[in-house]
Amino acid sequence: MAKPRVGLILSGCGVQDGSEIQEATITLLELARAGAEAVCMAPDAPQVRVVDHLHGKEAAESRNMLRESARIARGSIRDIREVRAADLEALILPGGYGAATNLSDFASAGEACALQPDVERLLVEMHAAGKPIGAMCIAPPLVARALAKKGIRTRVTIGTDRGTAERVEKMGAEHVDCPAGEIVIDEANRIVSTPAYMLAQGIAEAAEGITKLVREVIRFAR
Amino acid sequence: MAKPRVGLILSGCGVQDGSEIQEATITLLELARAGAEAVCMAPDAPQVRVVDHLHGKEAAESRNMLRESARIARGSIRDIREVRAADLEALILPGGYGAATNLSDFASAGEACALQPDVERLLVEMHAAGKPIGAMCIAPPLVARALAKKGIRTRVTIGTDRGTAERVEKMGAEHVDCPAGEIVIDEANRIVSTPAYMLAQGIAEAAEGITKLVREVIRFAR
Numbered sequence: 001m002a003k004p005r006v007g008l009i010l011s012g013c014g015v016q017d018g019s020e021i022q023e024a025t026i027t028l029l030e031l032a033r034a035g036a037e038a039v040c041m042a043p044d045a046p047q048v049r050v051v052d053h054l055h056g057k058e059a060a061e062s063r064n065m066l067r068e069s070a071r072i073a074r075g076s077i078r079d080i081r082e083v084r085a086a087d088l089e090a091l092i093l094p095g096g097y098g099a100a101t102n103l104s105d106f107a108s109a110g111e112a113c114a115l116q117p118d119v120e121r122l123l124v125e126m127h128a129a130g131k132p133i134g135a136m137c138i139a140p141p142l143v144a145r146a147l148a149k150k151g152i153r154t155r156v157t158i159g160t161d162r163g164t165a166e167r168v169e170k171m172g173a174e175h176v177d178c179p180a181g182e183i184v185i186d187e188a189n190r191i192v193s194t195p196a197y198m199l200a201q202g203i204a205e206a207a208e209g210i211t212k213l214v215r216e217v218i219r220f221a222r
Numbered sequence: 223m224a225k226p227r228v229g230l231i232l233s234g235c236g237v238q239d240g241s242e243i244q245e246a247t248i249t250l251l252e253l254a255r256a257g258a259e260a261v262c263m264a265p266d267a268p269q270v271r272v273v274d275h276l277h278g279k280e281a282a283e284s285r286n287m288l289r290e291s292a293r294i295a296r297g298s299i300r301d302i303r304e305v306r307a308a309d310l311e312a313l314i315l316p317g318g319y320g321a322a323t324n325l326s327d328f329a330s331a332g333e334a335c336a337l338q339p340d341v342e343r344l345l346v347e348m349h350a351a352g353k354p355i356g357a358m359c360i361a362p363p364l365v366a367r368a369l370a371k372k373g374i375r376t377r378v379t380i381g382t383d384r385g386t387a388e389r390v391e392k393m394g395a396e397h398v399d400c401p402a403g404e405i406v407i408d409e410a411n412r413i414v415s416t417p418a419y420m421l422a423q424g425i426a427e428a429a430e431g432i433t434k435l436v437r438e439v440i441r442f443a444r
Contacts, residue, residue, distance in 0.1 A: 015293070022251075028244065053292035204255050
């Protein structure tokens with residue numbers, strides 16, 4: 001079989017205003033080790049905010065999701081608008097606060113959140129095509145919401161945070177508590193999720209769950 | 223023995239104007255797996271330039287090395303000015319063009335390059351204390367230069383690029399050709415180097431050499 005092409009939806013470059021860099025990088029590493037081809041993508045649109053990661057304060061700056069995400073991808077990245085499910089065998093969403101602010105407004109709107117239109121389109125296209133989706137950290141609610149709007153009840157984890165888990169349940173999805181090094185598999189919908197930095201105490205613990213997620217997603221894709 | 227503390231000198235967040243994100247992240251991951259504590263640091267000073275990583279063009283922006291490096295380190299980072307060799311058991315320099323433009327002017331000045339003063343100080347302090355130093359990608363010339371100025375002839379690799387290798391030799395160091403998945407060890411000076419993205423065709427290949435480098439540095443540190 002040819003190398004499975006696995007899409008990675010990024011939202012910037014940094015845990016507080018974009019994609020969580022370590023989660024995205026470990027995903028790229030494990031995809032390469034599993035013999036898959038990563039297809040990085042992001043919306044060509046401004047981030048909702050820019051945060052100074054040294055002081056944790058909002059900065060008076062504007063940054064573009066696609067250009068910042070290109071830092072993680074070493075320039076090899078596509079505008080998500082141009083990506084179709086037919087281009088991919090699987091899709092993975094790393095976390096980082098950008099998933100809840102740039103790729104959706106989950107951070108402010110919770111269960112009633114709206115998704116960035118191409119993110120929603122691609123999630124629905126992938127599911128309709130029977131192709132697997134992986135999501136980590138704060139990204140699983142995006143998958144749950146996009147598919148709940150189509151009447152599909154998914155089974156995901158964001159770890160153990162009660163407030164976030166309740167919002168996921170209110171969407172019409174099932175939330176399953178899960179430790180950082182483990183994954184939750186929704187066999188019927190081919191969705192794999194892991195808490196990553198929602199729970200992980202360090203990079204090695206986050207990598208444990210992400211490695212398992214990548215392997216399951218690739219297994220589904222083959 | 224307590225967890226060895228291993229310093230990581232960062233220069234921004236992105237291969238073209240700062241630290242190579244994947245190299246830095248893989249180093250953090252392998253340090254954690256080896257039971258070491260990473261101590262990220264960067265100079266609190268502006269980057270020499272900002273590059274749009276999507277188009278590869280210089281952008282009319284200013285960014286601070288310490289604040290941008292904090293994205294990779296998830297906020298856990300120190301101003302290099304405050305870090306002494308006594309605080310560390312080992313020191314590692316990831317690559318990225320920032321090593322040759324922000325931490326030194328090697329990109330423009332070659333063998334006669336000047337180093338950022340705290341980077342030079344810490345390299346010399348570490349060597350004088352008999353503590354190991356790891357350097358990857360385009361960072362080994364910084365180690366070679368700092369120690370050559372003290373009359374110490376080091377043995378390092380930047381891969382196989384002839385022009386860069388010649389500049390390293392002109393500094394008074396020995397350059398050894400090396401493939402991406404391997405390392406060069408200078409036993410006498412406790413310096414380990416690997417080409418990483420100077421040669422690697424992908425993240426898995428870069429990770430091979432970086433993993434070996436981290437293990438050797440930790441071995442020296444214990």
